[in-house]
Amino acid sequence: MADINWKEIVKDYKEDFIEDLFTLLKIDSTRDDNAATDEYPVGPGPVKALDAFLDIGKRDGFSTENFDNWAGHIEFGEGEEILGVLGHVDVVPAGTGWDTDPFEPVIKDEKIYARGSSDDKGPTMAAYYAMKIIKDLDLPVSKKIRVIIGTDEESGWGCMDHYLNVAETPDFGFSPDAYFPIINGEKGNTSVQMKFQGNNGEQAKLISFQAGLRANMVPQDAEAIVEVDNPAELTEQFNEFLEDAPVSGEAKLEGNKVTITLIGKAAHGSTPEHGVNAATYLATFLNNFSFDKDAKAFLNVAEKYLHENHDGKKLGIDYEDELMGHLSSNFGIFNFKTDEGGEILANMRYPQGTDEETILSQFKETLKDEVVEAVLTSGGKAPHYVPTDDPLVETLLDVYGRQTGLEAHEMVIGGGTYGRLLDRGVAFGAMFPDSVDTMHQANEFMAIDDLMRAMSIYAEAIYELISK
Incomplete structure (x- = not known):
């Protein structure tokens, strides 16, 4: 909104944000089928990361729920409509070629190096902090927002299959697991x-x-x-x-x-x-x-x-x-x-x-x-597209354009994000056009400045979407 300086506000949260993100990044949340049980559907690592994220939500006064260790959500607001922000805490295997321990995050040149820093713990935590800022500012909202956390995005998406079977499906939403300006189309x-x-x-x-x-x-x-x-x-x-x-x-x-x-x-x-x-x-x-x-x-x-x-x-x-x-x-x-x-x-x-x-x-x-x-093999997904004249797409592009001064346009990618799970679902950030993409690579990193810029965009966009 015009009278809220989101870019300035997020600066006050930087230190706490990095501390909470490091808590998640230190957890090896790679899927481990050899250790999978009824209690740990994809192994203990992803569940440990899910619980750690939910604990952060509880600490900050949000309502949280764990759905059988497959997925969980952190909820805020009230109203009939639900905005879903769909992220994940599981990561691909670290692989070889790292200069540092992939699960001991380090900051070098204002970049956080760790598996999951960019895919997708860093962006999901930025979106969570955006919701936290709205709550801390005691801003009026007319809809619910749920930060939904999956544990199996990098493999079979069984986490979201389970979540959508046992929880309410959001009316619209986005996944912070790709690129800005927006991903409103995804290939099959x-x-x-x-x-x-x-x-x-x-x-x-x-x-x-x-x-x-x-x-x-x-x-x-x-x-x-x-x-x-x-x-x-x-x-x-x-x-x-x-x-x-x-x-x-x-x-x-x-x-x-x-x-x-x-x-x-x-x-x-x-x-x-x-x-x-x-x-x-x-x-x-x-x-x-x-x-x-x-x-x-x-x-x-x-x-x-x-x-x-x-x-x-x-x-x-x-x-x-x-x-x-x-x-x-x-x-x-x-x-x-x-x-x-x-x-x-x-x-x-x-x-x-x-x-x-x-x-x-x-x-x-x-x-x-x-x-x-x-x-x-199982788990195939058909192509997905949300038109540019959908109010969700219009709002997200408008906020991105105003905050960055860059061209706000639609994009289609080959990557698959949770955004496609919703009829009115897209992917939105957190990689900028000038970001270096190291997802799934050795020495994965995310620039702290990019995460803070994304947090500011998410805060304004979420507020506009749930205050109308």
Whole structure:
């Protein structure tokens, strides 16, 4: 509102905000299926982070509720309509390549380095503090606001499936888990699992091949163990390969076996072109040797159809829509063990005009002579769009434009956010056009100034949305 200087007000909250954010960042809230129980649906880490966030809400006098350790919310205001702010406290695996402990947050050059600092603990905490400011100022509101906290955004969204089954669905809302000015359109999201048998030939054997942490991450690390007649020659050629490839690695010999490791660059699966896929580079090198049968098929698919195939064209699944842009493809999980078999998991972000069944059908047609089976995995999501003339979109863009002086325009992304769970749901920040995006990467960070700017925008936008 014109008579409230939100930018000045948020300055008084900076120290407390950072302290509370550090409390969350110190918790390793990676999903752990091996430790999952009825009490901890996705493992204890995400639940610990959820409880810590809810405790902060209780401390500040808000109403809170935990929904079976899947999700929770912190509530303020009164009225029939509900504004939902949907964030999450789970994080992708830390991976390798960090200069600091990913769960011991540090501030360097006014940036907070930690897993989850930008995706999504930092932005969600900024949105929470925006609500806290409105409460502290005792401003009149005519609607409820709920900061809804999920624990499974990076995997299957089971947290929000559960929450929306047992709690009231917000009438409208946003997710602080993407970019400004606004994300009012999101591509569809689907994954295809390619399956292989585990047979090898005689001249060269692929004992194992492993890469990737999640389908929605570009694999930074890859490792293969091979058995060949001339391991020294393979090692020499590998070192030559490294001279011209944008990767690093090493080869270790043990008799006729060679263990090869490769390091690329991680990136978010919705923007695979920003990463360097260690798995497909490793397969490209190995496919020069005399592998046979299923091992050959595994390597051949990775090199011929997946390597540097960010738009899916090599698979025949490429598609482009005027509003939502082009399909993107990420190949995030690679596993092969001799005699046991293998799999490759591909994740596609697709625009309106195509669908997951069409994508699967083309996978099968293109790879019919290579893979044993190709199937869709669960959890696919259709494209989502909220028009620019919706009052929610208009209000958010107006506040962003007034506070930043920058152009406020609509955007469509390949990433999936909780915003798409609501018919009138969007993603709103917290990354600015000039922010450095390190989501899902080693040395993830978020600039403190960006978080404070986002907090100010969130405070004004939330107040306008719940005071009308």
